[in-house]
Amino acid sequence: MSRVCVISPFTGLAGDMLLAALVDAGAPLEAVRAAVADTGLSGWDLTVERVLTHGLTGSRAVVSVTDDATSRGAGELIAMADRVRDRVVADTAVAALKAIAEVEGHLHGEDPDLVHLHELGGHDTLVDVVGVVAALRALDVRTVHCEALPIGSGTVRTAHGVLPCPAPATSALLRGALVVGTDLPGETVTPTAAALLRALGADYHPAPEMRMEATGYGVGTRTLPDRPNVAVVRLGDRAVADVRDLVVLETNLDDVTGEVLGHLLARLLDAGALDSWITPVVMKKGRPGHVLHALATPETADEVERLMFAESGTLGVRRTGVSRTALPRTTDTVHLHGMRVRRKHGPHHSKAEYEDAVAVARRTGLPLRLVLAMVTDLPEEP
Template identity: 40%
Template sequence: MRIAYFDCFSGAAGDMIVAALSDAGVPEAVLREAADGLGVTGFGLRFERVKRKGLAAARFVVELETGAPQPHRHLHHVEKILDAAALNAGVRDRAKTVFRRLAEAEAKVHGTTIEKVHFHEVGAIDAILDVALASFCLDYLKVDRVVCSPIPTGRGSIVCDHGVMPVPAPATAELLRGVPLSDVNVESELTTPTGAALLTTLASTFGPAPAMRLDAIGVGAGGRDLPNRANVMRVLVGEADGVAADEVVVLEANLDDASPQVLAYAAERLLEAGGLDVYSVPIQMKKGRSGVMLCVLCEPGRAAACEETLFRETPTLGVRRTTMQRRVLPRRFETVRTRFGPIRMKVAEGPGGTQASPEYEDCREAAIRTGTPLREVILAAVKAWSPGGSGE
């Protein structure tokens, strides 16, 4: 299993995350090509080497062209850009999930809905590039799991489109619910909403670096020099051998008054909120009523968001929470070529040998695009992955 560990020594911002991942092994030319694939204009990219308190680091800067329009966008505008981008399905879905979490946080702090929330700074093209390219970098580096250190937020106040706001900014604080914070005595905004949305969406756990064989180190610099510390974040990329262990939260709600339509919609929203898996179990409730136990498996950092979704999208009056240890097989993605286009295969190594399964979203997209039954696309992908096989 390939792991990326984000060491948020001086906080996190979208440009720092992209810079650190680039420094860990994503070439500049590859990132420029990915940025061009977004299909948006009015910007340029600058990659440079800088020093922060004597520490060498990569710097990633999105430079907006003078006079180029920078409209404030709603969520559907951002999703439209991502849907049209030349990104694979996994990268696109990851980026859209980040922006949906941003929208949910902004909607909550401003008392509106995600459809009506008006992105300001986080809807600008630099934020879209930060999120899309960070998602792209993780895919390029073949990262299977993201772990993050406790996150410092800084203190004081900042000036934004809404006026003077406390640090952490309200949306940042909302995104960091349930996440361990670290105390850094700096009068500045150390973690931005974009940085918080990326890390809380991508990371499975927060804490110390996990056991792994370290292969690459990336150091990304922020734009400012801080008075008493290096304004950098690091990403450590390596391989975890054998069966990995981690911690998950299981949320359960018993329901006897929810329609199948409500349950199906709730399951979709729970996955968008960060659920690793959502499933239902038929149960017999009090007074002989048939019911359903709706269960959500999620990372600890997503538990608060998933609980809120359960309360908002179902008629439940209570949610049970259990923290559990689990062991998971190392896994990676391999791309195979079929006559329907490239399909990613999720490959796992275990005591029983190697097993692989086609990524559903890739197969679904190929089936719709070509008008082919889904089962044929799946069979072609499996045949292409098999030794000596071909998806033709």
């Protein structure tokens, strides 16, 4: 079976809200504390308290701090996260922190390794990032789904002054995420939460059919006048195939270069296509051409189609409704020659993530086919 976590950001999402919701759903607090302790962070304590808000009981994560370091360099936080003994937790936490560093570095014109984090450089960020990943690991969650993130309006006050909501760093980290407007003012999604969703590879498509096991409510620090400020997680086992109605979009092209076609495939995936591919064909008058295809959900089909028109210059796109059966799958991470390699597992086959295997082949000089075989045969890491 494949353990699934579905995140419902009722009023938004912050790192501490997600951490509290996971503990509320059954993640052992001691496992979370142990992972944070591995980082070498000093002067902190993490507790989770029960809170009643607007008739709903949930959990709130509280980080108590006894030292006065409120900001750190990104490189320091990343190095601390990399000390976590569980390599899966360490690698995912490092990926989230690197995403924050890269975005902040780009926004401020600095090297990501040298960028200084202000609001994000304190204890809370490291505790939240490492804690969330450790909680998911302890719950044996293999797949994370997230419903549309509510985006607030107005402004947020930062170390750089008053900025529009969502803050520029959050906006950059949410690229590719599913969002929706809300009547709530201020910051509803934090950069830490956005970076975690990216590092976890959160899926924003409708959650698969699953057998419900637990629900957790994470309460935020802000008090709202008319509703509980909570994020909800639902845990379950996905034991059946996922049958979903999808859309195939395609167009014939005979005047587009190979370079543009290759660029188009990547752009369609960025726009939300589940898959994209090209078929060579012979068109009228014997002209060689290509059929550009994209597989999309009904929700993303319009955006994928818009991009097809804009990037290819075509004058027409065909749509066909299809039904796809997807078998349950899980992912894990192993290490080969000291390098991190992700793997996908289905009921009948396992395979390495292509880009990770290529990186190992290039660094070691081993044939790619041998690296792929070695990764497939490696036992699951604890």
